[in-house]
Amino acid sequence: MTQDRRSAPSSAFPSAARPGVHPALAAHAARFGQKIVQTGQRTHTLIGYNIANVSIIDAPEGLILVDAMAQEDDARRARADIQARFPDKRIRAVIYTHFHNDHINGVEGFVSASDVASGEVQVWAHADLMHYVTEVSAGTGPIMGRRASYTFGAALPRGEEGFVHAGLGLPHNPGPRGFIAPTHTVSERTTVSLCGLALELIPIPSETDDMVGVFLPDEQIFLTGDCIQGETYPNLYTLRGTPYRDPMQWVATIDWIRHVLRPRAVVPHHGHPLTDADAIDDVLTAYRDAIQFTHDQTVRFINQGFGPEEIALKLTLPEHLAQHPWLGEFYGTLRHCIPAIYVGKMGWFSGDPVDLDPLPKAERAARMVRLMGGVETVAKEASRAYEQGDYLWAAEMLAYLVSLDPEGSSARKARAQALRGWSYAQSNPNWRNWGLSCAMELDPPAADQSARKQLVMAPPAVINAFPPGNILRGMATRLKVEDTDSRHVTVGFHIVDKGLHHALELRRCVCEFHAQAPATLDVDLSFERSFLTALVSGQTNWVAGIEAGDVVLRAGTAEAAKAFFACFEPPRAPHTISLVSR
Template sequence: MSALNRFSGLLLAATLPLTALADLPPETIQPSINAELAEHTKVFNKEIYKVTDNVYSAVGWSIANSVMVIAPEGLIIFDTGESPEESAKVFAEFRKISDKPVKAIVYSHFHPDHINGVKGFVSEEQVKSGEVQIYAHETLLDNVVTQGALVGPILAMRSAYTFGAALNAADRKDMNGGIGPIAVGGQSTFIAPTITFKDKLDTTIAGLPVQLRWAPSEAPDEIVMYIPSSGVLLSAEVDQGPTLPNIHTLRGAKFRDPVAWVNSLDLLRDFHAQYMVPSHGRPVSGAEKVEEVLRMTRDGIAYIHDQTVRWMNKGLTPDELVEKVQLPPHLAGYTPYLREYYGTVKHSVRQIYEGYLGWFKGDPVDLNPIPPVEKATRMVALMGGHDNVLLAAGDAYLKGDYQWAAELATYVIRIDHEDKLARDIKARSFRKLGYAQMNINWRNWYLMSAMELEGTLGEEQLAEMAKRLRGTFLSPDMLKNLPVKVFLQNWVTRVDPDKANDVSLTLGFVFPDINEQWALEVRRGVVQLHPGIPEGTALKLTLDKTYLDTVISGQNSLLKGAVLGDVKVDGNLLDIKTFLGCFDFSDSPINLTVR
C-alpha cells in the first residue's frame, strides 16, 4: 500500500489504529530538482576564463574560483580553493598558460573555500624562505582560529546541512552550490599570512603595481585587489557572483552588516574597472557591464535592508516582515545576480531584524515561554490528542500543504522522538518542499533533515560528518597557528558547572619556548583567563608550545604529559586532576531536527 493510500485510508476510516499504520511501506518520492536551479549548474562548468593577457580565472573546480595574475616577475594567485587536491588540478591548468614561479598568494577572506587549498599552489617552505608572500587583512588569522576553536562543533554540523554533505547521488544530480559547483571537501591546509594591512595597501607584487582594499561585506575581513595597468578588479565576494548575496548564512555567522556591504560595493564602483573577476562565477567584461552588475547588486541589498528597517519602524516583527519585504520585479528578475540561488530575501530580512533589535519581538509572551516539550504536550492535548494531530497532519500532506503538515507533526515528535508516523509525515513533507526549492541552502536543509527524520542519518554518521567538517574549519595546519590565548579562552566556554560549582582553583601555564604565561581560574562554576600567573598560584604546568600543539590535535593530553615528564608539574597532581575534571571537551552528535 502506498503512503498516499495509507493516509487516505486513515482519513476515511478514523477507527484504524495509527500504530498499525506505522509499519506500512513508505511512499517513494522520486528525487527532482527545480528547473531553474538545474540550469544554473551550467554556469559552473569547468573552464579557465581568459580575462586579459595576464589574468585568468578557474571556474568549476572548487566552490570558489582561483585567479592567476601573471606579473613581470612571477605569478600572483588570488584565493586558493577549498582543498589542495582540487587546487593542484587548477594549478596544472594554469601551468599550461605560464611556467613562471608563484611569488604571492592573496587570501580574499578567511572562509575555508578561499584558503584551504593553499598547499596545492605553494609549500610551507617556500613561504618560510620568503620566496612566496601571502597577503591578507590583518584580522584574517584571528578569524580563522576563532571560528574553528570557539564554535567549531556546531558550525561544522550546520555546515554539513547547508551543503548537503550526506545527500546521495540522486539528490545531487544536476545540483550546484549556488555560488559554485557542489563543494567537494577534501584535505584542509593553511599557511599564515606574511603581509597584512588594515584599510588599504598600494604596493608592487612580483613587479606588478596593485591596490589592495579592505571591503567588509560577506566576511568582515574581505579584501579586493585592483590592477590599474589593465583595469582588472578582483572583487572577491563583495560581488558574491551569480546569485542574490547571502546577507545571512543559514549555517550561522556573525551579523553581516548590509550597510557596510553596500558601502563596499560603492567602493568597487569607484574603480570604474574594465573587467571584474569575482571569486564565484564567471568574469564580467566591459566597464558598463561591470558597473551594471555592481549597481544592481548594491541596489538589491540596499532595498532589502531599507525596506526591512522601514517596516521595522512601523512595528512589524520578523514573521510579518518576510511577507511584506519583497524585491520589485526589476531587481528580483535580474538574472543571475539577484536570483535566489544562494541568498533569499526571507532569511536576510530575519537577520537584519535580529542585527538591529535582537531576538525579542516586543510581545512579553516571548519573555518566558513554555518549554518546547511542555508546549507540544499541551498543544496536542488541546487539539484532541495524538491521533487527531496526525490525522490533521496527514490531511494537510494530502492537500499539498506541506509546511502545515510538518508543523503539526513536529508537535508529536517533540513529545516522542521515536513516533515513526509523525517522523514519516514530516520527512516526506520536507522532501516535497526541498525538491521544489530554487535555493540550494533551503533545499539541502530540507533534504538533510528528511534523512535525519527517516533514520538514514544515524548518530555514527552524524559524528563522522561533524568530525570531517570540523577539520575544514580547524585543520592540523590551522592548529599550528592557534595562539595559546585562543586555546585557553576556549576552556572558558567548556566549564561544566555540575563539576565545578564547588571548586576554587587556579592553574598556571608556563610556555618557556614562546616566553608566555597564562592562568585559568575556576571560581565556583565560572572560569577567568588571566594574562600572566597571579601571585600565590600553587598549581603550575610548564610545557613547550610545541607540546601543547599535540594536545590541541588530540595526540596527547596534559595529564599524560605530566606522567611522562613532557609537562613539568608544580603543586599537587590530584588538585590538577580535579581542576582538569571541571571541563567538558566531549563533542556529542547533534540532532538539528529531531529534538
C-alpha cells in the same frame, strides 16, 4: 512586491513527494563548468575547481595567488593546471580576500608551510582575518560545522534524491584542509609590491568585515572576493550562521567601486568575471539596488511594528530586479535575509511578553497536542496535509509529536518525509540541502555512515596554526559550569620552546585567560609547542600528557591538574549535534 504569502517555490513545483530537482536549480547548476578565464594581461581566474574561484596574477618575479579554495585536493588539481600554463614561475605570494573556509583552507595545496615560514612565500590578508578565523570558524566551530553541513548538503547523496548544487559553485568535496596564518596584513588601502608588481590591497567591507579587494592599477582590474557573490541574489545572511552583515555598509562599498574606483574589470570569486563597462555598471547597480531595496523595505515595516517573519512574508524583489540574471535567489533569498536585518538592528525580542518567558519546548508540545485532540488526531491531520502537498504545515504539526517523543520513529519518519517533499520543490539550494539534511537527521539511512559525513569548520590543521594562547583560551567555552561550583584554581601553561607563559584562572563558574601567568599558581605545567599539535589532533589529552611526561608539573599536584581538566568538555563532533530531533 508586498504581499503576505508563504514561499513561492512550493507552488511553482508542486509534484514534489518524489525525489526531484526544481528546473530553475537544474539550470543554475549547469552554468558552473570548469574553466580558466583570462581577464587581463596578467590575471587569470580558475572557475569550477571548487566552490570558490581563485585568481592568478602573473607578476614579473613570480605568481601571486588570490584565494586558496576550501581543500587541498582540488587546490592541487588547480595548481597543476596553473603550472602547465606558467611552467617557469612559482607561486611566491598568496592573498586571502577574507576568512571564510572556501577561500583559505586549501592553501597547502598551492604552497608549503615551510616556504611561508622561510619567507620564500608571503601570505597577505586583512589584519582582522585571524580574529574571525579563531572567533567564528573555531570558536563556534562545532555548530558551524553542523550547520554548514546542512547548508551545503555534506552528508547527502548526490543527485535528485539529495545534493544538486551549492549555489555558489561546486560542493565542498571532502578532502584535507589546513591553514597558514598571514605573514603580512593590511587594514587600510595599501600599495604593495609583490613579485615585482605594484598592487593595491583595498578593504571592501561587505559580506564580511575583513574583505580585501585586489586592484591592479595599470590595467584597472579589481578582484572583489565575495563582495560580489556571482550570479545570485547576495547572501545578506547565511543559514550556517554568521556575524551580522550590514546591508548598507555593503551598498556603500559597491557604490565606492562604481563611482570612485571605476574598474575596467570586476572579478568576483564566485561566478563569472565582468570585463565590459556596460555589464559592470548594470550588474553593480542592480546588485546594490537589490540590497538597498531589501534593507529599506525591511526598515519601513520594522517601523510599523511588524516582526521578522511577517516582513519576510511581505516582500519580494521588484520585477526588474527579480528577473535580473545576477539576482536569482540561488544563494541568498529575501526570505532568509530579511529576518537577519531585523535581528541585526533590533535584536531578538519580538515585543510579545510571552517570548520573554516562553514554555519549554516539550511542555508547549504537550499542551498543544492535548488542545489539538491528541497524538492520533495530529498524526492524521499531518498525513492529510502531506497528501495535499502542504509539506511544511505537515512538518510543523509533526514537530510537536517529535518534541513529545524525540525517539519515536513514526513521527520522526513522517516529519522527515514531509521535509523531503518540501525540499524537492525548492529552487534555492541552501533551502533544499537544509531540508534534506534535517530529514536525514530525523530518519538516518540504515546501515550507512553517510549521516556522519560533516564539514569540520576548524579541523586540527587549522587550529594548530593558531597562536598557543588562542588554543588555550578556546577551552573557556567548554567549561562544564555545573561541575565547577565554588572552585578557584589558577593553572599556568609554560610553552617552553616559544617562551610563553599563559594561564587559565577558573574562578567559580568562569575561566579567565591570562596572556601572562600571574605570580601565584596552583598548578604550573610546562611542555613543548608540539604537545599542542598532538592535543588538537586528538592524539593525546592533558592527563595522558602528564602521565607520559610530555607535560611536566613545575608546581602543584597531578591530582589538582586532573581535577582542573575534568571541568572541561571535549569538543563536540558535528554529527552528534541535533537540530530538529527534540
